[in-house]
Amino acid sequence: MNKILVVAEHDGKTLNASTARAVNCALAIGGEIDVAVFAVNASAVSTAAGKLKGVKRVLKVERAENAHQLAAVLAPQIAKLAKDYTHVLAPSTTFGKDLLPRAAALLGVQQVSDVMNVIDATTFERPMYAGNAIVTVKAPAAPCILATVRTASWQECGTGGTAEIVSVTTDAAVPAHTRFVGLKAEKSDRPDLQSAPRVVSGGRGVGSKENFAVIYKLADKLHAAVGASRAAVDAGFVSNDLQVGQTGKIIAPELYVAVGISGAIQHLTGIKDARTIVAINKDPDAPIFQVADIGLVGDLFQILPELEKELDEL
Amino acid sequence: MKILVGIKRVIDFSVRVQVKKDGSGVNTDGVKLSINPFDEIALEEALRIREKGMQAEVVAVSIGPAEVQQQLRTALAMGVDRAVLVETGEVLQPLMVARIFHELTKRENADLVILGKQAIDDDCNQTGQMLAALWDRPQATFASKVELKDKTLTVTREVDAGLETISVDLPAVVTTDLRLNTPRFVKMPDIMKARSKPLQTLKLDDLGVAKAPELEITNYAPPPQRVGGKKVADVPALISALKERGVL
Numbered sequence A: 001m002n003k004i005l006v007v008a009e010h011d012g013k014t015l016n017a018s019t020a021r022a023v024n025c026a027l028a029i030g031g032e033i034d035v036a037v038f039a040v041n042a043s044a045v046s047t048a049a050g051k052l053k054g055v056k057r058v059l060k061v062e063r064a065e066n067a068h069q070l071a072a073v074l075a076p077q078i079a080k081l082a083k084d085y086t087h088v089l090a091p092s093t094t095f096g097k098d099l100l101p102r103a104a105a106l107l108g109v110q111q112v113s114d115v116m117n118v119i120d121a122t123t124f125e126r127p128m129y130a131g132n133a134i135v136t137v138k139a140p141a142a143p144c145i146l147a148t149v150r151t152a153s154w155q156e157c158g159t160g161g162t163a164e165i166v167s168v169t170t171d172a173a174v175p176a177h178t179r180f181v182g183l184k185a186e187k188s189d190r191p192d193l194q195s196a197p198r199v200v201s202g203g204r205g206v207g208s209k210e211n212f213a214v215i216y217k218l219a220d221k222l223h224a225a226v227g228a229s230r231a232a233v234d235a236g237f238v239s240n241d242l243q244v245g246q247t248g249k250i251i252a253p254e255l256y257v258a259v260g261i262s263g264a265i266q267h268l269t270g271i272k273d274a275r276t277i278v279a280i281n282k283d284p285d286a287p288i289f290q291v292a293d294i295g296l297v298g299d300l301f302q303i304l305p306e307l308e309k310e311l312d313e314l
Numbered sequence B: 001m002k003i004l005v006g007i008k009r010v011i012d013f014s015v016r017v018q019v020k021k022d023g024s025g026v027n028t029d030g031v032k033l034s035i036n037p038f039d040e041i042a043l044e045e046a047l048r049i050r051e052k053g054m055q056a057e058v059v060a061v062s063i064g065p066a067e068v069q070q071q072l073r074t075a076l077a078m079g080v081d082r083a084v085l086v087e088t089g090e091v092l093q094p095l096m097v098a099r100i101f102h103e104l105t106k107r108e109n110a111d112l113v114i115l116g117k118q119a120i121d122d123d124c125n126q127t128g129q130m131l132a133a134l135w136d137r138p139q140a141t142f143a144s145k146v147e148l149k150d151k152t153l154t155v156t157r158e159v160d161a162g163l164e165t166i167s168v169d170l171p172a173v174v175t176t177d178l179r180l181n182t183p184r185f186v187k188m189p190d191i192m193k194a195r196s197k198p199l200q201t202l203k204l205d206d207l208g209v210a211k212a213p214e215l216e217i218t219n220y221a222p223p224p225q226r227v228g229g230k231k232v233a234d235v236p237a238l239i240s241a242l243k244e245r246g247v248l
C-alpha cells in the first residue's frame, strides 16, 4: 500500500491552503496519508492539518532550527522521514519549489514537478514549455517518489477529518550556513490571490502605480483579489507577490478579469484554468482576446468606471 | 573567487511551442534557440559582481551537444572569462545536471554557482536546489537582489508572501528570478574579441559522473484548448454575458 507524506506549508500560525490541495493530490494517488508540520511549536498548525479529510496522522516535527522553514534545514529531516514512505508531496508554491528538490537530491531521487493529474501511483501529468505541452511521466518507485503539486490543478480537500497527532524527532544534522534575515510581506485585507474565486489583474496598459487604483476599485466591487502581469510588476506598479504567470502565480479562479494585459504566452500559462476569462483591452488584436470568454475592446479608463457603476446598480 | 554560471540552450521564449502529432516531443525544426532567459540574468549578475571590483573569474558552463558552443560564445562576448562545454547528445534531467555541476564545482574549486531558477523548456525549477544539496552548501533561490560582503551573501528572494531576505555563507548556489537585473546586449566588437577566449570541451563520459535516475516521459500532448474569442459591444453587454455564465 502507498504511504504518502505531505509537507505542510504554514507561517508558524496558520496552515496554508495549498496544503489541502496537496492532500487532494495524495488522495488521488491513494493510500495512507500523513502530514508533516515542521515548526518550533507545531500545535496550532497540526490541529488544522488534522482536520483535513483523509489524513491519518499529523507528524509534529518540532525543533528550534525549524523556525523559518529554510530548505537547507528542512530537507535533511524530510530525507530521514522519507524512508517510511512511498511518496513525499509538497505544494508547488515558492516554499515547496525551494524545498523539495533539495530533499530529492539527498535521496538520489529525480523529482516530479507540478503534478496536475495522477494516472496511477507512479505516473503523472505535468506541464512543460509554459504549459504548451502536457507530458506524461513515469517515476521510478524506488526508493520513493518526490513530487510537487500544481495547486491550481487541485481543489482543497474537505475537512472533518480526525487525524492522530504525534510528535516525531529525526536525528538529522542541520546546517548553520543559511540564516533567515527577514520577510517583507505585503499586507492586504483583500482576498488571497492564490485561492480567491475572483481575480482582477492589471498590466502595463494601466500605466502607473497611481492608476492601479482603478484595478483595486473594481476588485473591491467584485470582492476579488488583485493580480498583475510581469510588465506591471517590473514597472513598479505593484509588488512581486501579485505576478501571475509562468514565473509568478498559477491560479484557477472562477472569474479572471485581465485589464490592459496583452496576453503573452507566459501570462496565459498562469490563467489557463480560470473558468471565465474577461479581457478589457484597447487593441482588438491583442492575443488575450483569443482565450477570453468575454472580450471588450476599449479604453480601460472609460470602461472600468462605467463597469463599477453598473455593478453598483445590480 | 571563482563564479560558475550555468547556461542552457532552450527554445526561445517568444516561440509558441507545438507538440508533435505522434506525441513523441515538440517541434524543434527551424525553431529559434537561445540562452534560457533566467541564465542570461545569471550571467549578468556574475559579471556585475566582478565589475564591482571583486577579484573574480567567471566561467560559463553548458551541458549539451556541440552546437551549444554558440550560446557559450555569446556568454564569452557578454564578458565571462572562459567557457566549458560538457558535451553530450542526451537530454538530461535536473538530478543528472546537478551531479555534473557538483563535479565541476570540485574541479574548479568554485565559490559561487549562479543558475537560473528554472529552464523555460522543462520548467522544472530543481537544479540549483539539487546542486546545493549534493554540495552540502546553502541555496538562495529566486533571487531578486544579491549583495556580497566578505564571504557572506545577503539575498532577497521573491516568495509567494513577498520578499524574503536570507544570509548565506560561501560557497553557495544562487538561482535567479526575473527582477534581479536586466542583462546587457552583446556588441559586435565583443563578439570578435570573444573568439580568442578559451572554450574548453569535456566529454560527459570522461567526467566519471554516475548516471542519475530519470523520469520516463511516455507522451507529449497539447494542452486543452480554450475556446475564447467572443467579444461584446459595451459594458451592459459585458454584465449580461457575465450573468449568463453564472459568475455574477
Ligand SMILES: Cc1cc2nc3c(=O)[nH]c(=O)nc-3n(C[C@H](O)[C@H](O)[C@H](O)COP(=O)(O)OP(=O)(O)OC[C@H]3O[C@@H](n4cnc5c(N)ncnc54)[C@H](O)[C@@H]3O)c2cc1C
Binding pocket: A202, A203, A204, A205, A206, A228, A229, A230, A231, A232, A243, A244, A245, A246, A247, A248, A249, A259, A260, A261, A262, A263, A264, A265, A266, A267, A270, A280, A281, A282, A283, A286, A298, A299, A300, A301, B013, B037, B038, B120
Ligand atoms: C522567461 C520569461 C518569463 C515570464 N514570466 C511572466 C509571468 O510570469 N507573467 C507575466 O505576466 N509575464 C511574464 N513574462 C513577460 C511576458 O512575456 C510579457 O512581456 C508580459 O506579460 C507583458 O505584460 P502586459 O501584458 O502587461 O504588457 P504589454 O504586452 O505591453 O500589454 C499591454 C496591453 O495594454 C493594452 N493597453 C494599453 N493602454 C490601454 C488602455 N488605456 N486601455 C486598455 N488597454 C490598454 C495594450 O493594448 C496592450 O495589449 C515572462 C517573460 C519571460 C521572457
